Amino acid sequence: MSAPEQRPPRVRVTAPRSATGPAPTYPVARELAEQSDVGELFVRSLIRSQLRLSAVVASGFLVILVGIPVLFSLFPAIHSWTIATVPVPWLLLGLGIYPVVIGCAVLYVRSAGRIEQRFRDLVNDE
């Protein structure tokens, strides 16, 4: 252990508070949205396409999810089907649904990224 007195004094490091900080992370896009009608139009259509995407994926998933108990109550015979002694409802709810959840998520992340890329291309053309 070296003597602590020889260390340089401790300095508090904080983020710069003045306007001359690092370059903004949303350069063209935000300026567009804040200053011009065309920019506002672009942003509105971006939000609309993202919302449409989210709503489509969410309702698709909810239909599948709610469909499962509805199916069970419409066709109670499913409860007696088994695969390797495990009843089908247990397999569907304990295992089968998780790949569906992840599939929906992958689909969404890819499409949302594409929508944003299209927006960037559009803005950079301006």
Next chain:
Amino acid sequence: MTFPELNPVVGYVSLILVAVATVLIGIYGLRISRTTGDFYVASRTVRPWWNASAIGGEYLSAASFLGVAGLILLSGVDALWFPIGYTAGYLMLLLFVAAPLRRSGAYTIPDFAEARLDSRSVRRVTSLLVIAVGWLYIVPQLHGAALTVRITTGLPSWVGSVAVVVVVCLSVITGGMRSITFVQAFQYWLKLTALAVPVIFILMQLAGSGASLTDDGAVFSSSLNATGSASLYQNISLVIALLFGTLGLPHVLVRFYTNPDGASARRTTLLVLGLLSVFYLFPTLYGVLGRIHTPDLAVEGSADATVLLLPSRIFDGLGGDILSAFVTAGAFAAFLSTSSGLVVSLAGVVSQDFFRASVSGFRWAAIVSALIPLGFALLTDTLALAGSVSMVFAFTASTICPLLVLGIWWRGLTDVGAIAGMASGAVLCGGSILLAAALGADQAPQWLRLPALWTVPAAFAITIAVSRLTARRRPRNASRVLARLHTPEAA
């Protein structure tokens, strides 16, 4: 009820090991965390993989670790809806809030509400709700800790709750969020290992003994259930509560601020979905095996001990002790990580609103945020863990979820609309749950016991209607804020 089959030394050793490891990692994190920003959100420099493990570690609470298996023991196939809802809640979070919320640049949900609606009153109402949700959510964690300590060591219940609060306070006030990110990431993998290793040994032992693992399918028979099977309404209302309740959990949301940008917030959420899907296989296996090997626990109040007692029912002697130590450590990790995540996010809210957002204010706020739920936990009785947590989900789905979803996607939201929606959601949902509790579980109709199916749409409808009526109060910068939430960062 006492369980002489467990060796108390095993309980002591694993509880102390987890507590010491948690505090050590907290202190290691202290060497990196220095500024106020570090304390709150780790200065937004956490990688998706770390962040996803940390979210998993924080989210997988007593209800997941002990409660799911207990419910499978009690109600069979209907209990499988709980892990589905807990997981798919992150799908809704991904679809509707993850990236925009990260871009909002706010530390806490009240920050978001104030920035979006330009109103101090909305901020205050949101803060109150966030604090209420956090406290309600910590209480079942402390009940879980009480149960675990009582079963594994034979000590009185209050020791478990107090121990969790002490360890959480120590690690939060020394390291803040940065160290908590390390602690939480470690906790996910600890919890997964703690469930996976014993169950693999159990399956090998059972397969080696030549008996059918599922008792030729008899294990799935509903005649083993202690409760009647759930109606379609109950299943759907539960799933709605869990799906939309995750959106509003304060300790989950604060994690999204530690992603560097919107796209990485999405990647983090995707990883979380994978981690949760893998995790929930194991409590399900415990529950199913418990239906054969621990059927005596299938009564209210004992079922949550299934995970803790299953290894010692299969293995005798040292093997049973070691595997019991694994699950005990994992369970304790579950209470620690969820409670410390909640305490961090509550302390963020409390210190910004009452202690002027300094580091020492954050520490005081953390202590206050942990002690009040401790009081509740010591005064109330343990409910079935997964059941009491699902009530918190119903409450957040009816209050904070409409604020976030409409605030992110709808220009027309006003401060009056948001307050009206949150207040009516809180009154409708909270009132139903309290009324159902007063009537007793057998007397209360199902629409009072599981109100989410009607209170969530009602809260959305009231928020929208009141916002339309007060359209003149729309904040003037709404378009600019929405643009900021949705435009991608520079590539």
